[in-house]
Amino acid sequence: MTAADPNCAHSTLDGYQADGAYLGADHSRNERRTRIVMGICIVTLIAQVTGGLVFRSMALTASGLHMAAHVAALLVASGAYALARRHATSPRFAFGTGKIGYLAGFANAVVLGMTAVLIAVESIQRLFTPETVDYGSAMPLAAGGLAVTLVCVWLLKPTERGRHDLNISAAHLHLSADAMVGGLAIAGLIAGQRLGWAWADPAAGLIGAALVAQFAISLVRRASAALLDMNPSPELTAEVRARLEAEGEEVTDLHIWNLGPGHNAAVAVVSAPDPRPAEAYHLRLKGLEGLSHVTVEVRSANPR
Incomplete structure (x- = not known):
């Protein structure tokens, strides 16, 4: 599905670095x-x-x-x-x-x-x-x-x-x-x-x-x-899931992996009867330490 589909919205946002280098702070x-x-x-x-x-x-x-x-x-x-x-x-x-x-x-x-x-x-x-x-x-x-x-x-x-x-x-x-x-x-x-x-x-x-x-x-x-892209932090994964499901939504797919020192990426699929725009879910994750690249796909739980 693409962002043009009324039942699905998809967007990607880099939280830390516009160049996407993901090098360590030091x-x-x-x-x-x-x-x-x-x-x-x-x-x-x-x-x-x-x-x-x-x-x-x-x-x-x-x-x-x-x-x-x-x-x-x-x-x-x-x-x-x-x-x-x-x-x-x-x-x-x-x-x-x-x-x-x-x-x-x-x-x-x-x-x-x-x-x-x-x-x-x-x-x-x-x-x-x-x-x-x-x-x-x-x-x-x-x-x-x-x-x-x-x-x-x-x-x-x-x-x-x-x-x-x-x-x-x-x-x-x-x-x-x-x-x-x-x-x-x-x-x-x-x-x-x-x-x-x-x-x-x-x-x-x-x-x-x-x-x-x-x-x-x-x-x-x-x-x-x-x-090998193993989950770098169960705590971070739990926090991402909790924030994305804060208003009754369901995270049907979630992957988090390491990009570099202090940088992690997340790809999530959020399902809800009345889904909000993908950017709204990005805002929920804004400021989460260690999360530098986020991709969110939003789907309607009851597609027409």
């Missing part, structure tokens, strides 16, 4: 912070790898290569922000580019999960085949790496406005997980050095792997929900 800020942190990690990587080659330290070289994983994750996050911004108004994207960040977040979550597996495998091997640890050299290296990671975690902390941005959350969790692993590694080194517990270092690695895996699973679930 998109520019998050893109800038991600690049800054990536720069810090690149400098640290170069310094550690160069130091490892000059001083022939495998520990330094390994730490630098580990930092390369952070650079790769941040490169994905930064690229996603740039791509979403560059193509924000492209007609090729039916509902804007807000979901590009979710795709990047999913990719980083998978990498985080692989990291957890590698840490667990290495830790188990060292539990059964202990290696001699140079505690004196490893301690300052672990402390320095943790300090850099904590600075990066602070820089990437999402704001209250940007709490829905999965891309920045994925980058933040990636480094937060590494900070936790770093803290556990230091605890394991201290236990090994002062108490002679050779098993403490690989045991700390196993605990760290479990934490990293938990973060990865959480990110995969959040990203998958958005990418």
